[in-house]
Amino acid sequence: MIELEQVAYSYGDSELFSDVSLILQPGSFHFLTGPSGSGKTTFLKLCYGELLPTAGHLRLFEHDVRALSRDAIAEMRRRVGVVHQDCEFLDHLPIADNIALPLSVAGQSLAGEQENLSELLQWVGLRNRAGALPPELSGGERQRAALARAVIMSPDVILADEPTGNIDWEMSQRLLQLLVELNKMGKTVMIATHDLGLIRAAKAQVSARVLRLSERRVQLAGADL
Protein backbone atom coordinates (compact mmCIF):
# COMPACT_ATOMS: atom_id res chain seq x y z
CA MET A 1 0.00 0.00 0.00
CA ILE A 2 2.68 2.50 1.12
CA GLU A 3 6.18 1.16 0.82
CA LEU A 4 9.41 2.94 1.73
CA GLU A 5 12.75 1.48 0.75
CA GLN A 6 15.90 3.09 2.14
CA VAL A 7 14.16 6.45 2.00
CA ALA A 8 15.98 9.60 3.07
CA TYR A 9 14.87 13.17 3.29
CA SER A 10 16.98 16.30 3.61
CA TYR A 11 16.16 19.97 3.83
CA GLY A 12 19.09 21.42 1.93
CA ASP A 13 22.25 20.03 3.48
CA SER A 14 20.48 19.01 6.66
CA GLU A 15 19.47 15.35 6.60
CA LEU A 16 16.30 14.71 8.60
CA PHE A 17 16.30 10.94 8.32
CA SER A 18 17.76 8.25 6.10
CA ASP A 19 17.69 4.58 5.29
CA VAL A 20 14.05 4.24 6.31
CA SER A 21 12.43 1.04 5.08
CA LEU A 22 8.84 0.33 5.99
CA ILE A 23 5.70 -1.19 4.54
CA LEU A 24 2.26 -0.03 5.66
CA GLN A 25 0.10 -3.09 5.11
CA PRO A 26 -3.65 -2.77 4.44
CA GLY A 27 -5.59 -2.64 7.69
CA SER A 28 -2.56 -1.99 9.87
CA PHE A 29 -2.43 0.58 12.68
CA HIS A 30 0.79 2.50 13.27
CA PHE A 31 1.92 5.16 15.65
CA LEU A 32 4.91 7.31 14.77
CA THR A 33 6.58 8.90 17.76
CA GLY A 34 9.69 10.89 18.32
CA PRO A 35 10.89 14.20 19.68
CA SER A 36 9.83 17.49 18.15
CA GLY A 37 11.76 18.21 14.97
CA SER A 38 12.61 14.57 14.38
CA GLY A 39 10.67 14.59 11.07
CA LYS A 40 7.30 13.04 11.91
CA THR A 41 5.35 15.58 9.85
CA THR A 42 7.82 15.30 6.99
CA PHE A 43 7.46 11.51 7.11
CA LEU A 44 3.67 11.82 6.77
CA LYS A 45 4.02 14.36 3.95
CA LEU A 46 6.10 11.80 2.07
CA CYS A 47 3.33 9.28 2.58
CA TYR A 48 0.78 11.41 0.74
CA GLY A 49 3.07 12.77 -1.93
CA GLU A 50 3.41 16.35 -0.74
CA LEU A 51 7.15 15.82 -0.54
CA LEU A 52 9.44 13.57 -2.54
CA PRO A 53 12.23 11.57 -0.90
CA THR A 54 15.73 12.87 -1.54
CA ALA A 55 16.99 9.29 -1.74
CA GLY A 56 15.53 5.79 -1.83
CA HIS A 57 12.28 4.54 -3.27
CA LEU A 58 8.76 5.35 -2.19
CA ARG A 59 5.82 3.49 -3.68
CA LEU A 60 2.26 4.68 -3.14
CA PHE A 61 -0.33 2.10 -4.09
CA GLU A 62 2.34 0.29 -6.09
CA HIS A 63 3.37 3.37 -8.06
CA ASP A 64 6.80 4.94 -7.78
CA VAL A 65 5.96 8.40 -6.45
CA ARG A 66 8.64 10.04 -8.59
CA ALA A 67 6.99 8.72 -11.73
CA LEU A 68 3.58 10.11 -10.82
CA SER A 69 2.34 13.23 -12.60
CA ARG A 70 0.82 16.09 -10.64
CA ASP A 71 -2.65 14.95 -11.64
CA ALA A 72 -1.84 11.38 -10.60
CA ILE A 73 -0.63 12.64 -7.20
CA ALA A 74 -3.90 14.57 -6.82
CA GLU A 75 -5.92 11.43 -7.62
CA MET A 76 -3.78 9.39 -5.25
CA ARG A 77 -4.52 11.86 -2.46
CA ARG A 78 -8.19 10.93 -2.75
CA ARG A 79 -7.15 7.51 -1.45
CA VAL A 80 -5.31 8.98 1.51
CA GLY A 81 -7.19 10.92 4.17
CA VAL A 82 -5.06 13.43 6.03
CA VAL A 83 -5.75 15.06 9.41
CA HIS A 84 -3.41 17.79 10.57
CA GLN A 85 -2.98 19.21 14.05
CA ASP A 86 -3.78 22.71 12.77
CA CYS A 87 -6.45 21.42 10.43
CA GLU A 88 -7.21 24.01 7.77
CA PHE A 89 -10.58 24.65 6.20
CA LEU A 90 -12.13 27.04 3.75
CA ASP A 91 -13.34 29.55 6.30
CA HIS A 92 -16.05 31.05 4.08
CA LEU A 93 -17.86 27.72 3.64
CA PRO A 94 -20.03 25.93 6.23
CA ILE A 95 -18.34 22.95 7.83
CA ALA A 96 -20.63 20.49 6.01
CA ASP A 97 -19.43 21.89 2.67
CA ASN A 98 -15.83 21.67 3.88
CA ILE A 99 -16.33 18.03 4.77
CA ALA A 100 -17.84 17.42 1.34
CA LEU A 101 -15.00 19.26 -0.46
CA PRO A 102 -13.15 16.06 -1.50
CA LEU A 103 -16.33 14.92 -3.27
CA SER A 104 -16.53 18.25 -5.11
CA VAL A 105 -12.96 18.19 -6.32
CA ALA A 106 -13.39 14.60 -7.47
CA GLY A 107 -16.33 15.75 -9.59
CA GLN A 108 -18.94 13.79 -7.63
CA SER A 109 -22.41 15.22 -7.27
CA LEU A 110 -23.16 16.33 -3.73
CA ALA A 111 -26.88 15.76 -4.26
CA GLY A 112 -26.37 12.00 -4.29
CA GLU A 113 -24.14 12.05 -1.22
CA GLN A 114 -26.37 13.98 1.16
CA GLU A 115 -27.33 10.88 3.13
CA ASN A 116 -23.71 9.77 3.50
CA LEU A 117 -22.72 13.26 4.52
CA SER A 118 -25.47 13.35 7.10
CA GLU A 119 -24.37 9.96 8.52
CA LEU A 120 -20.78 11.13 8.61
CA LEU A 121 -21.74 14.29 10.51
CA GLN A 122 -23.68 12.14 12.92
CA TRP A 123 -20.71 9.77 13.33
CA VAL A 124 -18.32 12.60 14.27
CA GLY A 125 -20.98 14.29 16.40
CA LEU A 126 -21.29 17.42 14.29
CA ARG A 127 -24.79 17.00 12.93
CA ASN A 128 -26.04 20.05 14.78
CA ARG A 129 -23.03 22.08 13.67
CA ALA A 130 -23.33 21.40 9.93
CA GLY A 131 -24.07 25.01 9.06
CA ALA A 132 -21.41 26.54 11.28
CA LEU A 133 -18.38 28.21 9.72
CA PRO A 134 -14.98 26.70 10.65
CA PRO A 135 -13.89 29.66 12.81
CA GLU A 136 -16.98 29.09 14.93
CA LEU A 137 -15.91 25.55 15.88
CA SER A 138 -13.93 24.49 18.93
CA GLY A 139 -10.58 22.69 18.60
CA GLY A 140 -12.17 19.28 19.14
CA GLU A 141 -14.93 19.99 16.66
CA ARG A 142 -12.40 21.07 14.07
CA GLN A 143 -10.40 17.86 14.57
CA ARG A 144 -13.51 15.74 14.16
CA ALA A 145 -14.54 17.76 11.10
CA ALA A 146 -11.06 17.22 9.65
CA LEU A 147 -11.41 13.49 10.27
CA ALA A 148 -14.82 13.47 8.59
CA ARG A 149 -13.34 15.30 5.58
CA ALA A 150 -10.45 12.82 5.52
CA VAL A 151 -12.74 9.79 5.34
CA ILE A 152 -15.59 11.01 3.14
CA MET A 153 -13.97 9.55 0.04
CA SER A 154 -13.61 6.24 1.88
CA PRO A 155 -9.81 6.28 1.56
CA ASP A 156 -7.59 3.27 2.05
CA VAL A 157 -5.22 5.09 4.37
CA ILE A 158 -5.74 7.65 7.15
CA LEU A 159 -2.73 9.77 8.15
CA ALA A 160 -3.12 11.89 11.26
CA ASP A 161 -0.46 14.39 12.35
CA GLU A 162 -0.71 15.17 16.08
CA PRO A 163 -4.51 14.98 15.87
CA THR A 164 -4.92 15.42 19.63
CA GLY A 165 -2.37 18.19 20.05
CA ASN A 166 -4.90 20.98 20.55
CA ILE A 167 -7.71 19.17 22.32
CA ASP A 168 -8.43 17.93 25.84
CA TRP A 169 -8.12 14.32 27.05
CA GLU A 170 -11.79 13.50 26.73
CA MET A 171 -11.99 14.80 23.19
CA SER A 172 -8.77 13.02 22.22
CA GLN A 173 -10.23 9.73 23.45
CA ARG A 174 -13.29 10.32 21.31
CA LEU A 175 -11.14 11.04 18.29
CA LEU A 176 -9.05 7.94 18.95
CA GLN A 177 -12.23 5.91 19.17
CA LEU A 178 -13.21 7.13 15.68
CA LEU A 179 -9.79 6.21 14.28
CA VAL A 180 -9.96 2.77 15.88
CA GLU A 181 -13.40 2.25 14.34
CA LEU A 182 -12.00 3.17 10.93
CA ASN A 183 -9.16 0.70 11.40
CA LYS A 184 -11.64 -2.02 12.31
CA MET A 185 -13.40 -1.22 9.03
CA GLY A 186 -10.15 -2.17 7.27
CA LYS A 187 -8.52 1.22 6.86
CA THR A 188 -4.79 1.62 7.35
CA VAL A 189 -4.14 4.21 10.05
CA MET A 190 -0.93 6.01 10.91
CA ILE A 191 -0.86 8.59 13.70
CA ALA A 192 2.15 10.79 14.33
CA THR A 193 2.09 11.81 17.97
CA HIS A 194 4.21 12.32 21.05
CA ASP A 195 1.18 11.68 23.29
CA LEU A 196 2.14 8.40 25.03
CA GLY A 197 -1.19 8.30 26.84
CA LEU A 198 -2.96 8.18 23.51
CA ILE A 199 -0.73 5.33 22.34
CA ARG A 200 -1.38 3.31 25.49
CA ALA A 201 -5.12 3.89 25.18
CA ALA A 202 -5.05 2.75 21.57
CA LYS A 203 -2.98 -0.36 22.30
CA ALA A 204 -5.69 -1.42 24.70
CA GLN A 205 -8.19 -1.47 21.86
CA VAL A 206 -6.28 -2.38 18.74
CA SER A 207 -3.11 -4.11 17.64
CA ALA A 208 -0.87 -1.20 16.88
CA ARG A 209 2.81 -0.97 15.92
CA VAL A 210 4.71 1.90 17.42
CA LEU A 211 7.57 3.35 15.42
CA ARG A 212 10.07 5.77 16.87
CA LEU A 213 11.75 8.35 14.70
CA SER A 214 14.96 9.45 16.36
CA GLU A 215 18.58 9.96 15.45
CA ARG A 216 17.59 10.03 11.81
CA ARG A 217 16.28 6.48 11.82
CA VAL A 218 12.90 4.81 12.25
CA GLN A 219 12.89 1.95 14.74
CA LEU A 220 10.26 -0.26 16.26
CA ALA A 221 9.60 1.04 19.77
CA GLY A 222 10.01 -1.20 22.81
CA ALA A 223 7.27 -2.87 24.82
CA ASP A 224 7.65 -0.24 27.56
CA LEU A 225 5.09 1.84 25.71
Next chain:
Amino acid sequence: MSRRQSIDIGRITDFIIGDAQAERAVPPTGFTARLTVFAAAVMAFLAVFALALSVASNRLAERWSNELDQSATLRISAPVGQMQAQTDAALRVLETTPGVASARVLSDEEQRKLLEPWFGPDIPLESLPIPQLIEIVETPEGLDADALRTRLVGEAPGAVLDDHSRWRKPLAAAAGRLSFLGWLSIGLIFLVMGAMITLAAHAALAANAKVISVMRLVGAKDSYIANAFVRRFTLRALAGAAIGTVLGLGAVLMLPSKGEEAGFLGDLGFSGAGWLWPLVIPIIAALVAFVATRSASRRTLKELR
Protein backbone atom coordinates in the same frame (compact mmCIF):
# COMPACT_ATOMS: atom_id res chain seq x y z
CA MET B 1 -20.29 19.66 -37.63
CA SER B 2 -17.22 17.55 -36.85
CA ARG B 3 -16.76 15.64 -33.62
CA ARG B 4 -13.84 17.88 -32.63
CA GLN B 5 -15.90 21.04 -33.12
CA SER B 6 -18.75 19.66 -31.03
CA ILE B 7 -16.30 18.73 -28.25
CA ASP B 8 -14.76 22.21 -28.33
CA ILE B 9 -18.16 23.87 -28.20
CA GLY B 10 -19.04 21.59 -25.29
CA ARG B 11 -15.89 22.63 -23.46
CA ILE B 12 -16.58 26.31 -24.08
CA THR B 13 -20.17 25.86 -22.87
CA ASP B 14 -18.96 24.02 -19.76
CA PHE B 15 -16.49 26.83 -19.12
CA ILE B 16 -19.15 29.53 -19.42
CA ILE B 17 -21.64 27.63 -17.25
CA GLY B 18 -18.89 26.79 -14.79
CA ASP B 19 -18.74 24.38 -11.87
CA ALA B 20 -20.82 25.85 -9.05
CA GLN B 21 -19.00 23.78 -6.43
CA ALA B 22 -15.57 24.86 -7.65
CA GLU B 23 -16.75 28.46 -7.83
CA ARG B 24 -17.86 28.39 -4.20
CA ALA B 25 -14.53 26.97 -3.06
CA VAL B 26 -12.73 30.19 -4.02
CA PRO B 27 -13.98 33.11 -1.92
CA PRO B 28 -14.90 36.33 -3.70
CA THR B 29 -12.03 38.80 -3.73
CA GLY B 30 -13.39 42.33 -3.85
CA PHE B 31 -10.22 44.23 -4.67
CA THR B 32 -8.97 42.09 -7.56
CA ALA B 33 -12.51 41.78 -8.92
CA ARG B 34 -12.97 45.53 -9.04
CA LEU B 35 -9.46 46.06 -10.44
CA THR B 36 -10.05 43.59 -13.27
CA VAL B 37 -13.42 45.02 -14.23
CA PHE B 38 -12.09 48.59 -14.08
CA ALA B 39 -8.91 47.82 -16.06
CA ALA B 40 -10.87 45.94 -18.71
CA ALA B 41 -13.44 48.74 -19.01
CA VAL B 42 -10.81 51.47 -19.38
CA MET B 43 -8.76 49.49 -21.87
CA ALA B 44 -11.83 48.63 -23.94
CA PHE B 45 -12.82 52.31 -23.95
CA LEU B 46 -9.38 53.24 -25.31
CA ALA B 47 -9.45 50.35 -27.76
CA VAL B 48 -12.71 51.66 -29.26
CA PHE B 49 -11.00 54.99 -29.99
CA ALA B 50 -7.90 53.34 -31.40
CA LEU B 51 -10.11 51.17 -33.58
CA ALA B 52 -12.10 54.22 -34.72
CA LEU B 53 -8.82 55.95 -35.61
CA SER B 54 -7.61 52.97 -37.62
CA VAL B 55 -10.87 52.50 -39.45
CA ALA B 56 -11.13 56.22 -40.21
CA SER B 57 -7.53 56.36 -41.46
CA ASN B 58 -8.14 53.42 -43.74
CA ARG B 59 -11.32 54.98 -45.05
CA LEU B 60 -9.61 58.31 -45.61
CA ALA B 61 -6.68 56.74 -47.41
CA GLU B 62 -9.05 54.80 -49.59
CA ARG B 63 -11.13 57.85 -50.40
CA TRP B 64 -8.12 60.00 -51.23
CA SER B 65 -6.70 57.26 -53.28
CA ASN B 66 -9.91 56.59 -55.19
CA GLU B 67 -10.69 60.24 -55.77
CA LEU B 68 -7.21 61.17 -56.94
CA ASP B 69 -6.13 57.93 -58.50
CA GLN B 70 -8.64 58.08 -61.37
CA SER B 71 -8.17 61.75 -62.18
CA ALA B 72 -5.56 64.23 -63.36
CA THR B 73 -5.44 67.94 -63.96
CA LEU B 74 -4.09 69.87 -66.92
CA ARG B 75 -3.00 73.41 -66.12
CA ILE B 76 -2.60 75.79 -69.04
CA SER B 77 -0.52 78.89 -68.44
CA ALA B 78 -0.43 81.10 -71.51
CA PRO B 79 -0.77 84.73 -72.46
CA VAL B 80 -4.42 85.88 -72.51
CA GLY B 81 -4.47 85.95 -76.31
CA GLN B 82 -3.29 82.36 -76.63
CA MET B 83 -5.21 80.85 -73.73
CA GLN B 84 -8.25 79.71 -75.70
CA ALA B 85 -6.19 78.34 -78.57
CA GLN B 86 -3.96 76.32 -76.28
CA THR B 87 -6.98 75.08 -74.33
CA ASP B 88 -8.64 73.85 -77.52
CA ALA B 89 -5.40 72.24 -78.65
CA ALA B 90 -5.02 70.47 -75.33
CA LEU B 91 -8.59 69.20 -75.47
CA ARG B 92 -7.99 67.79 -78.95
CA VAL B 93 -4.91 66.00 -77.71
CA LEU B 94 -6.84 64.59 -74.78
CA GLU B 95 -9.67 63.37 -77.03
CA THR B 96 -7.24 61.13 -78.85
CA THR B 97 -5.23 60.02 -75.82
CA PRO B 98 -5.78 56.42 -74.73
CA GLY B 99 -6.81 56.13 -71.10
CA VAL B 100 -8.74 59.42 -70.99
CA ALA B 101 -12.44 58.85 -70.28
CA SER B 102 -13.38 62.51 -70.35
CA ALA B 103 -11.82 65.95 -70.20
CA ARG B 104 -13.62 69.05 -69.06
CA VAL B 105 -12.61 72.69 -68.90
CA LEU B 106 -13.36 74.13 -65.47
CA SER B 107 -15.69 77.13 -65.62
CA ASP B 108 -14.72 80.52 -64.17
CA GLU B 109 -17.15 79.90 -61.36
CA GLU B 110 -15.50 76.58 -60.45
CA GLN B 111 -12.04 78.13 -60.58
CA ARG B 112 -13.23 81.00 -58.40
CA LYS B 113 -14.46 78.51 -55.80
CA LEU B 114 -11.12 76.76 -55.79
CA LEU B 115 -9.32 80.03 -55.11
CA GLU B 116 -11.87 81.36 -52.65
CA PRO B 117 -10.27 79.90 -49.51
CA TRP B 118 -7.08 81.85 -50.21
CA PHE B 119 -8.25 85.05 -51.95
CA GLY B 120 -11.81 85.53 -50.71
CA PRO B 121 -15.13 85.51 -52.62
CA ASP B 122 -14.69 88.70 -54.65
CA ILE B 123 -11.65 87.73 -56.61
CA PRO B 124 -11.52 89.50 -60.07
CA LEU B 125 -10.66 86.40 -62.05
CA GLU B 126 -10.72 88.23 -65.44
CA SER B 127 -7.99 90.66 -64.48
CA LEU B 128 -5.61 88.09 -63.02
CA PRO B 129 -3.29 85.80 -64.93
CA ILE B 130 -5.03 82.66 -63.68
CA PRO B 131 -4.18 79.47 -65.52
CA GLN B 132 -6.99 77.50 -67.12
CA LEU B 133 -7.66 74.12 -65.53
CA ILE B 134 -8.88 71.01 -67.37
CA GLU B 135 -10.17 68.12 -65.29
CA ILE B 136 -9.29 64.74 -66.76
CA VAL B 137 -11.13 61.59 -65.73
CA GLU B 138 -9.17 58.47 -66.56
CA THR B 139 -10.42 55.08 -67.67
CA PRO B 140 -9.77 52.20 -65.26
CA GLU B 141 -6.66 51.33 -67.28
CA GLY B 142 -5.28 54.84 -66.68
CA LEU B 143 -3.28 57.03 -69.03
CA ASP B 144 0.38 57.14 -69.92
CA ALA B 145 1.37 60.45 -68.28
CA ASP B 146 4.84 60.63 -69.90
CA ALA B 147 3.47 60.04 -73.41
CA LEU B 148 0.79 62.68 -72.88
CA ARG B 149 3.35 65.22 -71.65
CA THR B 150 5.46 64.62 -74.75
CA ARG B 151 2.48 65.26 -77.04
CA LEU B 152 1.45 68.36 -75.12
CA VAL B 153 4.91 69.93 -75.47
CA GLY B 154 4.35 70.13 -79.21
CA GLU B 155 0.68 71.03 -79.39
CA ALA B 156 0.00 73.05 -76.22
CA PRO B 157 3.35 74.18 -74.81
CA GLY B 158 1.71 76.04 -71.91
CA ALA B 159 0.04 72.88 -70.58
CA VAL B 160 1.36 71.16 -67.48
CA LEU B 161 -0.02 67.76 -66.55
CA ASP B 162 -0.52 67.01 -62.85
CA ASP B 163 -1.42 63.35 -62.31
CA HIS B 164 -1.67 63.92 -58.51
CA SER B 165 1.00 61.38 -57.70
CA ARG B 166 3.01 64.10 -55.97
CA TRP B 167 0.11 64.57 -53.52
CA ARG B 168 -1.28 61.10 -53.45
CA LYS B 169 1.84 59.28 -52.27
CA PRO B 170 2.52 61.27 -49.08
CA LEU B 171 -1.19 61.36 -48.24
CA ALA B 172 -1.52 57.61 -48.64
CA ALA B 173 1.67 57.10 -46.63
CA ALA B 174 0.44 59.39 -43.82
CA ALA B 175 -2.93 57.66 -43.67
CA GLY B 176 -1.18 54.26 -43.71
CA ARG B 177 1.06 55.28 -40.80
CA LEU B 178 -1.90 56.62 -38.88
CA SER B 179 -3.75 53.38 -39.41
CA PHE B 180 -0.69 51.38 -38.33
CA LEU B 181 -0.40 53.49 -35.16
CA GLY B 182 -4.06 52.80 -34.44
CA TRP B 183 -3.57 49.03 -34.73
CA LEU B 184 -0.34 49.26 -32.73
CA SER B 185 -2.26 51.09 -30.01
CA ILE B 186 -4.90 48.36 -29.96
CA GLY B 187 -2.18 45.74 -29.61
CA LEU B 188 -0.51 47.66 -26.78
CA ILE B 189 -3.84 48.18 -25.04
CA PHE B 190 -4.49 44.44 -24.98
CA LEU B 191 -0.91 43.77 -23.85
CA VAL B 192 -1.33 46.17 -20.93
CA MET B 193 -4.70 44.63 -20.15
CA GLY B 194 -3.06 41.19 -20.09
CA ALA B 195 -0.31 42.48 -17.78
CA MET B 196 -2.79 44.07 -15.37
CA ILE B 197 -4.97 40.97 -15.27
CA THR B 198 -1.88 38.83 -14.70
CA LEU B 199 -0.98 41.01 -11.71
CA ALA B 200 -4.52 40.84 -10.38
CA ALA B 201 -4.57 37.07 -10.85
CA HIS B 202 -1.25 36.73 -9.00
CA ALA B 203 -2.66 38.83 -6.17
CA ALA B 204 -5.80 36.68 -6.03
CA LEU B 205 -3.76 33.47 -6.06
CA ALA B 206 -1.48 34.75 -3.30
CA ALA B 207 -4.48 35.86 -1.24
CA ASN B 208 -5.97 32.39 -1.66
CA ALA B 209 -2.84 30.37 -0.87
CA LYS B 210 -4.63 28.67 2.01
CA VAL B 211 -7.61 27.78 -0.18
CA ILE B 212 -5.29 26.30 -2.79
CA SER B 213 -3.39 24.36 -0.12
CA VAL B 214 -6.63 22.88 1.28
CA MET B 215 -7.88 21.97 -2.17
CA ARG B 216 -4.59 20.30 -3.07
CA LEU B 217 -4.69 18.38 0.22
CA VAL B 218 -8.08 16.88 -0.59
CA GLY B 219 -7.05 15.84 -4.09
CA ALA B 220 -7.93 18.75 -6.37
CA LYS B 221 -6.11 18.73 -9.69
CA ASP B 222 -4.37 21.85 -10.97
CA SER B 223 -6.93 22.24 -13.75
CA TYR B 224 -9.80 22.21 -11.23
CA ILE B 225 -8.21 24.92 -9.08
CA ALA B 226 -7.04 26.97 -12.06
CA ASN B 227 -10.45 26.88 -13.73
CA ALA B 228 -12.11 28.43 -10.70
CA PHE B 229 -9.78 31.44 -11.02
CA VAL B 230 -9.59 31.55 -14.82
CA ARG B 231 -13.36 31.52 -15.30
CA ARG B 232 -13.84 34.25 -12.73
CA PHE B 233 -11.23 36.56 -14.28
CA THR B 234 -12.38 35.84 -17.84
CA LEU B 235 -15.98 36.74 -17.05
CA ARG B 236 -14.90 39.86 -15.16
CA ALA B 237 -12.77 41.02 -18.12
CA LEU B 238 -15.66 40.27 -20.49
CA ALA B 239 -18.09 42.29 -18.37
CA GLY B 240 -15.65 45.17 -17.85
CA ALA B 241 -14.73 45.31 -21.55
CA ALA B 242 -18.40 45.23 -22.54
CA ILE B 243 -19.07 48.24 -20.31
CA GLY B 244 -15.99 50.07 -21.67
CA THR B 245 -16.96 49.29 -25.27
CA VAL B 246 -20.50 50.63 -24.80
CA LEU B 247 -19.12 53.79 -23.20
CA GLY B 248 -16.51 54.13 -25.96
CA LEU B 249 -19.13 53.76 -28.69
CA GLY B 250 -21.24 56.38 -26.95
CA ALA B 251 -18.25 58.74 -26.90
CA VAL B 252 -17.55 58.12 -30.60
CA LEU B 253 -21.20 58.86 -31.38
CA MET B 254 -20.82 62.19 -29.60
CA LEU B 255 -17.92 63.29 -31.83
CA PRO B 256 -18.65 66.15 -34.30
CA SER B 257 -20.94 65.06 -37.11
CA LYS B 258 -19.70 64.76 -40.64
CA GLY B 259 -19.29 67.94 -42.58
CA GLU B 260 -16.66 69.98 -44.30
CA GLU B 261 -16.09 72.06 -41.19
CA ALA B 262 -15.31 68.98 -39.10
CA GLY B 263 -12.58 67.84 -41.52
CA PHE B 264 -10.82 64.64 -40.47
CA LEU B 265 -12.58 64.67 -37.07
CA GLY B 266 -15.89 64.30 -38.86
CA ASP B 267 -14.62 61.04 -40.29
CA LEU B 268 -13.44 59.65 -36.92
CA GLY B 269 -15.98 56.93 -36.31
CA PHE B 270 -17.56 53.90 -37.84
CA SER B 271 -19.98 53.56 -40.69
CA GLY B 272 -22.44 50.85 -41.69
CA ALA B 273 -21.30 47.37 -40.74
CA GLY B 274 -18.16 48.97 -39.27
CA TRP B 275 -20.13 49.62 -36.08
CA LEU B 276 -19.97 45.87 -35.46
CA TRP B 277 -16.17 45.90 -35.24
CA PRO B 278 -16.02 47.18 -31.63
CA LEU B 279 -18.14 44.22 -30.54
CA VAL B 280 -15.03 42.10 -31.03
CA ILE B 281 -13.23 44.04 -28.28
CA PRO B 282 -14.95 42.36 -25.26
CA ILE B 283 -14.34 38.95 -26.83
CA ILE B 284 -10.63 39.68 -27.32
CA ALA B 285 -10.47 41.08 -23.77
CA ALA B 286 -11.98 37.85 -22.44
CA LEU B 287 -9.47 35.81 -24.45
CA VAL B 288 -6.59 37.93 -23.12
CA ALA B 289 -7.87 37.45 -19.55
CA PHE B 290 -8.27 33.72 -20.12
CA VAL B 291 -4.70 33.30 -21.37
CA ALA B 292 -3.20 35.63 -18.73
CA THR B 293 -4.98 34.03 -15.77
CA ARG B 294 -4.46 30.48 -17.01
CA SER B 295 -0.76 31.09 -17.41
CA ALA B 296 -0.48 32.84 -14.00
CA SER B 297 -2.43 30.17 -12.14
CA ARG B 298 -0.59 27.24 -13.75
CA ARG B 299 2.74 28.85 -12.95
CA THR B 300 1.74 29.43 -9.33
CA LEU B 301 0.28 25.96 -8.87
CA LYS B 302 3.37 24.30 -10.31
CA GLU B 303 5.38 25.83 -7.51
CA LEU B 304 3.33 23.76 -5.07
CA ARG B 305 3.78 20.03 -4.77
